[in-house]
Amino acid sequence: MTIPFFAPDLFESDRQVLLDLVHEIGTAPAQKFLLGEHTARFEDALRTSLGAADVVACSSGTSALTLVLHAMGVGPGDEVVVPAYGCAPLANSVVGLGATPVFADIDPWTMVADPDRVEQAITARTRAIMPAHMFSVMAGMPRMREIARQHGVRLVEDSAVAQGGVLDGRPAGTWGEAGVFSFVQVKTFGTAGEGGAVITMDPELGQAVRSLRNHGQGERFVYRRTGYNSRFDEVLAAFQLHRLPGFPALLERRARIADYYTERFAPLREQGVLAPPAGRNGRCYYVYSLLADDRDALQRYLAARGIESHVYYPQPLPHQAAFARFAPAGRSWPHAASAARRQLAIPVHPCLTDAQVEHIAAAVRAYAGARENTKERSR
Template sequence: MTLIDQSYGTPADAHPALPLPAPPALPYPPPVPTDEERALLLDAFHEVATDPDQTFVLGRRTAELERRLRGRAQVADVIACGSGTGGLILALRALGVGPGDEVIVPAFGAEPLGSSVLAVGAIPVFADVEPDTMVLDVADTERRITPRTRAIVPAHTFQSMADMPALVELAARRRLALVEDAAIAMGASLHGRPAGSWADLGLYSFFPVKPFGMAGEGAVLLSDDPELSRTVRLLRDHGQDGVRRGIHHEQGIDSRFDEVQAAYQLARLGSLDGRLARRRAVVDHYDEALAPLRSGGLVVPDQGPDTSPCLYVYAVQTEYRDELAAHLAAHGVGTRVYYPLPLNRLPQFAPYAEHGPARPGADQASARHLALPLHQHMTLAQARRVTDAIRSFFAGPGRS
């Protein structure tokens, strides 16, 4: 996929005597929805609001979205739910995880990795991550397994997928449940197998900034196990089976999918591959342009030949993280630090923080990662602007 090459102007130092205006800023957050996306959302509101059926959650549009996503993910079933966090809770509940159980999660990642475990009464155990890819360290995960361990929840992080083949083998050998947090990874794959399809249950999030983000909260769980699928469907709707209202087969939660959002996602599903391809073009440029800086201390994960990377966030690592962020800001490029502290160092997880040995990979990732702009509206010129500024930083004194 070739990006549109729109120049952002002549470099200011090309003609130092001329008072050239500064190039337009390239903020980190993606642009607001396009006029086309707004129109699709308004159409979705009108369609659902005027439908004689007057079903606003878990209706035929949700069912159709689930059906169409099954083929993309290469799984037997897709179950839509209210949010990514709710999806993790549903997955753990469906797998029978409860009070007294331990669940191993990465120490570097989003807060719901830990809070969803607490929500089902279980104990989060924070395992270290690989220093370069920032995904769950399989060897450290195995070291933290105890007789109380019930499940492992690896999370794909930034552009890297966790080592799912190794984790599938570990979970099978130790007889543990496996939940694949692929919230960010729609469109990624490993050995030709889509992210989200490797575990007992997988998860995609539709939070607005995700690759298939929408205008609100929502997610889907993926499974090849009919019994797990049935249980998730019960749990997401207060334990009801979708046939007879008011008959609650077990205690569930409210994690139902909105029909307006389903209509919106259905309208956009046909253009998803194009949006992913535009993100992939930016990622490919970053990979190629920044690879020579690896010898100078910039960590850019090498995905390998049989991996299609996650297309949500592109993050590099460097010991000069704060200086690089300031340099990029001076060049009009926004950046973001996602997780300034590992999960085991957050106050709410303090009671579980010292569970096992140190986690140097997570500490390093929190101290060194920096996310670069990445969205489907970026041009090739904008991507070049980012990498040109990074190269100029590493060409400075003491950093070459």
């Protein structure tokens, strides 16, 4: 039996609730499918739980990044420092506004942006720095805040994968002038579709984002700026409100699985398999990623034992054709390139049974042991 990387029955227990909400909202007299009372309540629930000044729900995490950067005035002639390893929206959102992404290398173990490399990438044209939380580790936000303050640049926290994460007592999404969440189904608080949110401690920035997500309207049919169609779905807002009380339990299940993996894998470093750093401070457990010296061999070994795994970002962003023109000649990002060769994610979703988790852990350990035995025989 195959152990899937993504849970195949993620919303099974809530199926009837979702169907009832579709019928309820679809047959309501107001016929309000976007930005209605459910969206407002969802935003308020998130704002209260995070202690934020404003939360603005929008159509996706990618859209949230664009809205924030636009609201901050990022545009042609500006530079935004982003990690060299990560998802395309990190660079796409910058390029889409006519600005230039400047790529900073990552930490070789945690795979988040290296603060020293971020600071070195700042120039007179830098408008913002945009670190991203990756897999199960939050970026070093205290240092990023200090860098932004010292250099007088804006700080955008790409926390799309980190909802529920907490670093030094402060929730993910609240470290920068603005942060973002993604609600696409595979995220920690994914929904039955797509959506996102902007989180900010700045009420004025929140109001600008709120206008931009709805074509630039301040009041109905009054346009003081150009904007986007990035509105949030009422059915999904109501569904997420229903699921919100159960979110901490889902996070705790992910965290316990990750704790178990990390403990079991700690001895494997010398055998070519490196687990994420231990502990829960600054963790989010969206994806549990190993670094393997022979990633493809490990993936084949797991597949032969019915365990699905996933390779994220097989090329650093500056090596992608879409962004190659922003990669200066002679520049290299060695840690990003290493992560692209070595990263392999194993299942960590909350629907895993204890037996499945043990099977996955045992298989990874068996692979590392067999690899070490092979090396010993060849000596």
